[in-house]
Amino acid sequence: MTGSEVSPSFRLAYVPGVTPTKWVRIWNERLPDVPLTLVAVPAAEAPALLRDGGADAGFVRLPVDGPDLSAIPLYTEQTVVVIPKDHVAAAVDEVSLAELGDDIVLHPLDDTLGWEELPGKPAIERPATTADAVELVAAGVGVLVVPQSLARLHHRKDLTYRPLSDAPESRIALSWPEDRTTDLVEDFIGIVRGRTVNSSRGRSTAPAEPKPKSKRTESGGTRRKPAAGASAGKNPRGGSGGAKGTKGGARGAKGASGAKRGKPRRRP
Template structure:
């Protein structure tokens, strides 16, 4: 019985052990050399050096096909264990990639300002911004392509959180020499006799506007879409008395992610120092140490006349301008 001590291989570098394992598994020097992308001669030289260092034969001399000796079979088991342990240690040594967030947006939405704030506050967590076709906005959330998405309402809200953000002004896009281009604002009555190009699919807005430029007519789209696909041969005019479209931030219910909460807070305008979900109590005023205000005697004092109410008070505030 051989007195070969397999632990002698512990001092051999892993590169040579990997070459030995390749031959021992293939039992064919030429195929092993091809898999290792080295010459057969270099592989044979490595095995010879290995046998000399270990002081034993690991392959049966002159055997065809190649065969492992008893010591070679023991070395194969030990070499595999050494290589596996080394690879495991390497995996544990490599730090995990920082958590990232994927945010989608439909055409017409610009997310630059929120991405900038994210990079300032969470530079160690990459933010991936993904353009999503409007027809895919809900599917992208449900199948996990994105964690949150800026969507254009309405959407199927079952299983979704949504935060309404802003309304989009509808505009009529016409050729530059069209009579409607002379108006500052058009009305539905102005559009009554016009040929309306179908613009219900906003993912095809560029093609629709190209059709308007080519053959005329009117395309009604959100102002952001008109800006996104701006053409020099077209103009757009806001439409009065027409329902606005609305942009919202949406994400699936049941999502428990600190990064999602952070992004929602950024979109809502939460400052970097504000606490998330916990109201900070206002410090109570100290009961002692503040002298009480003395009550002034009314004796001998002339009572001041009541201030007159300024004209115009109580009027309603100006309407907030809607749309972007």
């Protein structure tokens, strides 16, 4: 292999909370000769990583700044509040922002929700990361509002979470540099959008399966239907045949042999 013949590969970035397992599995099934490498990246650093060529595409949290990055929105996450299991809100199915008015609501520096106004009471200082904020919740310092996937990612046995109404939500998107929309990027876009391998927009198309042969062709041709009237009791030429004709012939033969003979007379 020469220096210019580099084996193709694909680098996929993903932010905390995103689980790309399903899409990676489909990639490996369709493009087994192209290795896919996963690159974990903090949500705030994902756009810069894509611009610098650290990944070919990535799952990011919207919004992404700048027209140089293309993005396909995929889904919106439920926002939840992470609380200790003995918190009063643990007894209800859903919590409103107003019900957090007496709580210290932690606001980590890597927060992914676009708050216009923070609920509850502010903490003395902001935790550096969401993981740090979860530790403070476990210590009884306050509560934490995050997308549901992050609550699951940082799950602890002594904590729980409840859906939070009236809160901003986080959206997940597939993003990549617009000027580097390669064939492999197009392949991955097709996988994420649910295109089949035979899609006209996909490059990796499977050969069409041969159509099964007709059973009539294998038997040597098409069977002809019997002509009208050609049944067991009819003569195809219009005359009567079969057992009825044989009976008539027998009567004719009997008539040709003459009258029936009587008994001989006895002499006196």
